[in-house]
Amino acid sequence: MATSSGFLRYLESRRNLTGAACGLTGLALTFGKVAGPYWPVVVAGLYGAGALIAPPERSPRPEFPDPSAPLDSVRGDFETLETYLSAVTLPPEASGRLTELTELLAALLHPDWGTELLSHDPEGVHTLSRIVRQDLPEAVDTYVRTRWWTRLAPGQDSPEHHLERQLGLLTDQAERLAVDLRETQARRQESHTRYLEGRDRRSGTTT
Template sequence: MRYVESRKNLSGSALGLVGLVLTFTGVAGAYWPLVVAGLYGVGALIAPPERPAPPDFPDPSAQLGELRADFEKLRGYLADVELPPAASGRLTELTELLAALLDPGWAAEVLAQDPEGVHMLSRAVRQDVPEAVDTFVRTRWWSRLAPGQEPPERHLERQLGLLHDEAARLAAAVRETEARRQETHTRYLEDRSQ
């Protein structure tokens, strides 16, 4: 069935029909089967090759949907981890900001148009936050065996602060995009009214 719909078959069939027209008009004569088959073959040979279909990647809104599901898994993991109060507060601020960015609505629509922003969120949810917390939990256990070194809580607080700053920059970029869109629409309406 795939060959029947191919470009080679369609162009060969078109030239084969020309051969039949030549046969009915008397031009092909007694060699009409060779003329029809030959024209079909020529049409099949000169047809452009089939082009493979481009890969079907999920659209950004589907990626955000998957990321929301992963974020819920991350929240479940974080609920089971015991953190010091300062780190817990920073983590709460970070997860609230990530939740606001991933919340379905206008922010997610704007974010879906920014592949770098989606990548940053994906990296934060799937890699950076879990690794920071997991590393803290493992390091905290080892620091009990070797006291006197820099406490792992400080590293965790710094890491969460850096991740929060990165997410805040993304939120500011989303807000700026919407502000520019509003300004553009205002200018459009002003130009239209003149």
Template sequence: MAISRYLESRKNIAGSVCGLAGLGLTFAGVAGPYWPVVVAGLYGAGALVAPPERPAPPDFPDASAQLDAVRADFEKLCGYLAEVDLPPAAAGALTELTELLGALLEPGWVTDPEDVHLLSRAVRQDVPEAVDTFVRTRWWARMTPGQEPPERHLERQLGLLREEAERVATALREAEARRQETHTRYLQDRRRP
């Protein structure tokens, strides 16, 4: 394996090219009786001057593979959210948010790594933390009445998360509209003589 790797390396290829040049000099009569030294020297010089091999970059999963994992986590999140008892306003905001996240997670829509990261963070961290914090705080709020109800914080958090998801959806809609307009212009231009 190491021998085949060296045979395909830049150093060997550069050395071989220079060695062939040395053979050319030998056949031209320039090297004389020292031709083996000339050929070996040129091979060595070519191998020394060749750029070093670069290690291959790490093979990270692409956006679609990452989204597959986020989709699986989204299903787990939906199972968790189905068991949580929320006030009607927060439950409605959560339903709207999860429907939007579910639509964005459909295959073929989100491809930008930044958007994948935003969806991943929303599904794996932001939504579960907001709901779990509400559930825990609601229990303590019974002990200390008179403070701002935890439902309001939850509703604001879910609203902010929905705004983030809507920005992604808006960008996708605009990109698709531009794509459609571009294709229409292309077809119109193709018709003209």
């Protein structure tokens, strides 16, 4: 089977096709009575020459997932998380912090703004993924569970206090990521300015 497959690949290869085209030229010379009695040698020689000069086979380029694919997955999970959060009742202070955090996450995950920069920042995507898929749902779910037990047996630290601290820490992480992305975009802008200035100087020198 492997030999048959290799033979079929050779039949479709550039070397065979180019050689065959040159061999047909040899046959044309034979029919034109140019090759004479040595036509088999001429045809074989032209085929071999064509096979040698044919461009080498180029292996197909491997296809990899689009860099933004992981971010699309996180964006879909964020939509699921928003549905879950909309059904949870939180105290006013924590609710305000949660709204601030989710608005920031939505901005970072916006397909028209953050995708291009984040697709080249795997650490940034990991940070968003961890907040959306683990840290934020864990913080809210733990609060809901602890609040129920606290009503039965009140403790010293209120669950609301811990939730507010956790949301504040997650907001800080998201804000740092936003700052990093802003600085990356600023460096790109500065680099483009230097490029245009340099091109302008070179153009002025040549004129």
